[in-house]
Amino acid sequence: MQSTKLVETRGLTKRYPGVLALNGVDFDLEAGEVHVLFGENGAGKSTLISMLAGANSPTEGTITLNGQALAFSSVADAQRAGIYTVFQEFSLIPTLTVAENIFLGWEPMRGPFVDHRAMRRRAHDMFEELDFPIDPTAITASLSRAQQQMVEITKAFHGDLSVLILDEPTASLTDREVDHLFGFIASLKERGVGIIYISHRIQEFQRIADRVTVLRDGARIGTVAMAETDEHALVEMMTGRAITEIYPQIAHTPGDVLATAEGLVTSGVSAASLEIRAGEVLGIAGLVGSGKSRLFRAMMGLAPRLGGKVTLKGQDVTRAPTRAILKAGMYYLSPDRKAEGLDLAKTSNDNLALNLVMGGTGVSRMGFINWKEVRAESARIADYVELHAGYRPKLVSQLSGGNQQKVLFGKCFGQEADIYVFDEPTVGVDMGTRSALYRLIQQLAEAGKAVVVISSDLPEVLNLSHRMLVLAHGRISAELSGDEMVEELVLKHFFDESGAKA
Known part of the structure; x- marks a missing residue:
């Protein structure tokens, strides 16, 4: 059966003064497929989707929808044509209710007044159809990021949705929320909706992508079927370098113990004990919600210490405030920049x-x-x-x-500082920038600093660490080093409820 091209661009180009943001890009999206746009920051992904979404106009080139050439003058114009975009930065008004956000600009009326009862009922029906567990009367600011994303997606169903563009949709979601989103994407595919998906999380592509288009420096490098490629090939297309060149080989010269936690307890973490050594990269792995960030936020004084002891360079800092810990030489890089x-x-x-x-x-x-x-x-x-x-x-x-x-x-x-704690250091960051940040981590460790890398990206932890702690259900379920640090063994400890340390 011949495929149906929902969207097609030919020679799409965008010039700004002194900058060629997009250079003659050909791209197409078929009905009922997930087409991933992949590339480093500045590769042209955002420029391309901004023109498809109606937020920007091309300098040259054409956009067709179902074979008909179109020129969008606004986002609303693209939405009326059936193209809806969920950007990284949501367009929701936090003080309004969920129903009010969904129907903003589309309010059902009863005479000269907004029919709030009908609005809530219709919002409820939309959530039921989409299987989104959200209360239409809730204030939007009270929702989690995943729920806010669901509200943004629900807004797309006012009209005849044919194309959904998702920009970094899983950047702040838990694993369970990601599973729900991917299930929803599968249901959209069955309806014939075409989905353009932008993400730096290459490990997701095997689960949802039909095709991947790689952009570099504003130009299209190529389009490949996901079933016929792998992560290594995609990274090499994106960066021009093999994946083995992304992660540096960090010399391991472990020195003194600079910090310890003994039986540390905080909200969501039970009786955790660990050592942080100079000249070593300590990797912290675990599923989202495992407690890996909360453990180190408690050590830094950013979360309440409900029990146990914390030492820094031999001094008891269990009750010390964050400012004192920073001054004493332990630095924490937040995952939420x-x-x-x-x-x-x-x-x-x-x-x-x-x-x-x-x-x-x-x-x-x-x-x-x-x-x-x-x-x-x-x-x-x-x-x-x-x-x-x-x-x-x-x-x-x-x-x-x-x-x-x-x-x-x-x-x-x-x-x-003597200790650097990097919490999700490369979230939302492309491979080229990752490589630069990894070199900084290498330089710190090889200069005798202690480095802690907390990450939900398992390949990142495995490739950077000299020693690893795995957390599951608020407990340290394993401490691994050397040949023990392999993906299969780490994943097994992700679901270990007993805990290796009490």
Whole structure:
């Protein structure tokens, strides 16, 4: 049977002053398929979907929908044509109810008034049909990110949906929520809906992708059937390098024990004991919700310590506040760069300078700040994390996720530390940027620092770590090293409810 092309682009090009964001890209989407767009940050993925979504217009090239050439003037225009996009940044109004968000601009009326009862009833029916367990009367701000994503998707069903574009849909979801989303995607495919799916999580592609198109530097490198390729080939297409070149070989010279937890208890974590050594990368693996982040947030004083003991360089810091732990030499990089890590309203230079000043760089005994010294050190750090000079004076909110993560890493080096805890260090980051960040981890460990890598990306933990702790159900279920650090054994301990350490 001949395939049906829902969407087709030919020679799609977008130029900005001095920048060729998209260069003559040919792309097509068939009815009832998941077509993944894969590429590094800046490869052109967002530019391409912004034109399909009606948020942007091409400089050259054509877009056709069901064989008919179209030119969208707005997102609403594309939605009326049956193309709906769920962007990384949701368009929901947090203070409205779920039903009010779904019907914003489509409100059912009773005379001159909005019919709220009909709105709630219709929202309930839509959730029932889509199998989304959400209360239409709930305030949107009270929902989890996964539930908010479900609300965004539900908004697409006002009209005749034929194309759904999902931009990094699983970046903040638990494994159970990912399973639900993938089940929903499968049901859409059965209805003949075409899905364009953007993700850096290459391990997801085997589960849902029919085809993958790889973009690099604004150009299409190629389109392959997922059944005929693998992760290694896709990474090489995307970066021009083999996957073995992404992860560095980190020398292992374990030194003194710099920090310990003994029987540490916090919300969601039971009686955890561990050691962190100088010159070693300690990997922390586990399913989302296993307690791996909460354990180290408790060590940092960011979560309540309900029992047990924490030491840092031989000193008892069980009751010490976070600021004291930072000052004593233990640094924590948050997995949520927007909420906890960065000031989005300030430039990259300002974000780096803030941590430098807090660490005492350029600050005299009288409290005066030598800004020339601070700026020079900020530039040195920006060079170190490979942040391009053109991005340094820009607001962090205007940078790609990968460049935001480089700024976040740069802030680590504004204050002297002996232990660096990186919590989901490459979330939403492409392979090229990952490689740069992995080299920083290598340099820290080989300089005698202790590095902890907490990650839901199992290949990342396996390839970077000298020693691993696996968490399951709030307990450390295994401590592995050497030949024990293989995927099959780690996955087995993901579901171990007994716990290796009591």
